Amino acid sequence: MQEIKIVVTMDCERPTADTDPVASGPPNFQMAEIWTRAYANIAAEYGWPVTFFVHPETAVAQADMFRELESAGHCLGLHIHAWRFDSHFQCEFGGLSEAEARAMLSRAIEMWREAFSVPPRYFRQGTLSANDSLFRVLADLGFRGGSVSLPGRVFPDKHAVWAGAPLDPHRGHPDFRLLEGPLEFANMPISVDTSQLNEKDGRQFYWDLRPDFDGLDYLQMARNIVAQLRERDPAIPCINMLTHNDYDFADPESRVGRNYRDVLAAIKAACDEANIKTVGATLGEIVDEVLSEPYVAPEFDKSGGRVFLNVDDRPR
Numbered sequence: 197m198q199e200i201k202i203v204v205t206m207d208c209e210r211p212t213a214d215t216d217p218v219a220s221g222p223p224n225f226q227m228a229e230i231w232t233r234a235y236a237n238i239a240a241e242y243g244w245p246v247t248f249f250v251h252p253e254t255a256v257a258q259a260d261m262f263r264e265l266e267s268a269g270h271c272l273g274l275h276i277h278a279w280r281f282d283s284h285f286q287c288e289f290g291g292l293s294e295a296e297a298r299a300m301l302s303r304a305i306e307m308w309r310e311a312f313s314v315p316p317r318y319f320r321q322g323t324l325s326a327n328d329s330l331f332r333v334l335a336d337l338g339f340r341g342g343s344v345s346l347p348g349r350v351f352p353d354k355h356a357v358w359a360g361a362p363l364d365p366h367r368g369h370p371d372f373r374l375l376e377g378p379l380e381f382a383n384m385p386i387s388v389d390t391s392q393l394n395e396k397d398g399r400q401f402y403w404d405l406r407p408d409f410d411g412l413d414y415l416q417m418a419r420n421i422v423a424q425l426r427e428r429d430p431a432i433p434c435i436n437m438l439t440h441n442d443y444d445f446a447d448p449e450s451r452v453g454r455n456y457r458d459v460l461a462a463i464k465a466a467c468d469e470a471n472i473k474t475v476g477a478t479l480g481e482i483v484d485e486v487l488s489e490p491y492v493a494p495e496f497d498k499s500g501g502r503v504f505l506n507v508d509d510r511p512r
């Protein structure tokens with residue numbers, strides 16, 4: 197492995213004044229703009245672009261800023277939390293029926309056109325909440341890619357269950373979200389450190405590289421992720437990290453602002469140590485690469501549930 201694509205992303209939420217005090221999101225659009233621009237500027241110190249996933253109302257309100265960021269080489273995608281887009285729904289995106297998801301996305305696409313005059317091509321849903329209709333719905337509605345999975349996350353109450361999901365960029369499957377498939381839609385999973393599966397309050401998750409966490413050793417995590425990438429040796433090696441537009445990235449002394457700088461430095465250091473070149477990329481570029489290769493269906497394994505009949509063959 198000679199190089200790893202680095203994809204820095206941010207979910208751009210509605211202000212909490214318009215949703216709920218406990219929701220993620222900035223207090224208002226003025227602060228959001230300062231923090232969003234600062235986030236991009238810090239990534240630019242490494243020459244890395246940012247992929248922004250923007251909630252429809254935020255896209256309309258901050259259209260000028262996001263147009264400018266896109267012109268500067270950053271990438272834009274649609275972001276939706278079902279309950280924040282339409283308070284009729286008290287769930288995240290995966291809790292919608294297929295018909296409800298199509299209707300909601302169609303409304304969001306219209307708002308996106310209002311903001312940018314073109315439809316959105318990329319997508320990430322809030323909380324990475326999804327059911328099995330997700331990939332076929334997105335492909336049907338003209339999306340060509342997304343960052344829609346967080347491998348290892350098991351948050352059943354949020355309809356966000358990604359145990360066993362692919363760890364590397366891949367084409368989506370029309371009927372089963374946990375498998376690669378033949379769709380003209382590419383997914384770039386969020387990068388996770390698979391060395392430790394955490395359990396808390398009935399939920400499971402791997403750590404990822406978001407700067408939101410307190411007390412994590414980001415350098416060790418980046419080293420683990422790089423080592424795991426080398427072990428898997430995927431067709432498109434990439435590190436995909438995320439956060440939200442509700443932290444003060446303009447203040448270098450803020451906790452998450454400091455963590456963010458540490459995360460980027462850790463990614464660079466872990467790659468340097470392994471003699472791997474870092475190349476900044478947008479989701480759009482990752483999607484181009486995935487879709488440039490045809491899908492090859494794996495051979496069907498007929499051994500069924502008897503794979504682990506011998507106790508010595510048990511997974512550990």
Ligand SMILES: [Zn+2]
Pocket residue numbers: 207209220275277321322323
């Ligand atoms: Zn969100």
